[in-house]
Amino acid sequence: MNETIKTMLEHRSIRSFSSEPLNEETITTLVEAAQAASTSSYVQAYSIIGVTDDAMKQELAALAGNQPYVAENGHFFVFCADFHRHKIAGEIEDVSVDDAVRSTEKFIVGLTDATLAAQNCALAAESMGLGICYIGGIRNNIQAVSDVLGLPDHVMPVFGLCVGYPENHSDKKPRLPKGGIYFENGYPEDDAHRASLKEYNAVVSAYYEQRTGGSRADTWTSQITGMLSSVKREHMKSYLEERGFINL
Known part of the structure; x- marks a missing residue:
């Protein structure tokens, strides 16, 4: 390396x-x-x-x-x-x-x-x-x-x-496993994602638990879906249009 x-x-x-x-x-x-x-x-x-x-x-x-x-x-x-x-x-x-x-x-x-x-x-x-x-x-x-x-x-x-x-x-935060982001010759079935995410959740939960001395042990899917449960920065579309972007 x-x-x-x-x-x-x-x-x-x-x-x-x-x-x-x-x-x-x-x-x-x-x-x-x-x-x-x-x-x-x-x-x-x-x-x-x-x-x-x-x-x-x-x-x-x-x-x-x-x-x-x-x-x-x-x-x-x-x-x-x-x-x-x-x-x-x-x-x-x-x-x-x-x-x-x-x-x-x-x-x-x-x-x-x-x-x-x-x-x-x-x-x-x-x-x-x-x-x-x-x-x-x-x-x-x-x-x-x-x-x-x-x-x-x-x-x-x-x-x-x-x-x-x-x-x-x-x-250093653990990233998704290789099998969760790298696919050969096409996109995988949803079951492959579910298996990969369950594996990753366990890794992330252990990372937070060790880092915080047990006060935090949330999973990646809970963290990310919480963030994605509402729309953020709704002003972006109007800003871009006003500034001369994405009008076509």
Whole structure:
């Protein structure tokens, strides 16, 4: 097993960072690693905003659900799906790109490009001994976050990424078994899922029981169905339409 795979398999979210900021060389390396990710048809439909202003980080932390590590880290990145520069490219070439930019397909492209870039950045950070934590909570108040960051139309903040020097390491959460997510030559019958989920529930329950000293032993299916029992962030559809996404 090589060092890259070892780093990947040791991933865990870090939510406690030292106050030491990342230096400019490290930030440049992480951005270059992000840019090396695959991108659909060379479109590069993403932008990365680094937030260094303390007051702005505090504001984003509050908007993300009062998560203190959004403000207290070595560097906070916001990864955005971005077709604004493509509109400018259209102006340069005198070509209308409006319909394509508003299409659901290109929205998927933007999300995918941003996510691939972010994961490259995260892996690079972890390979350097840094810790990371994705912050989907910036979508809780996505219009306010867009306003704080000064984002124009056709730019959507997908998630944040805290990066920094870990104060302590959290436990590594067990993932679904290989048989629960990898299927050859087609999708399995429901009974295979049921068997796999029962096996995984036992693993997750034991993990929480050990981690909390017996005060928590919930299963994965109970945790996830509880989360999915109601619709969250119902504002997303109207936000995307107002910002020039998914109109076609």
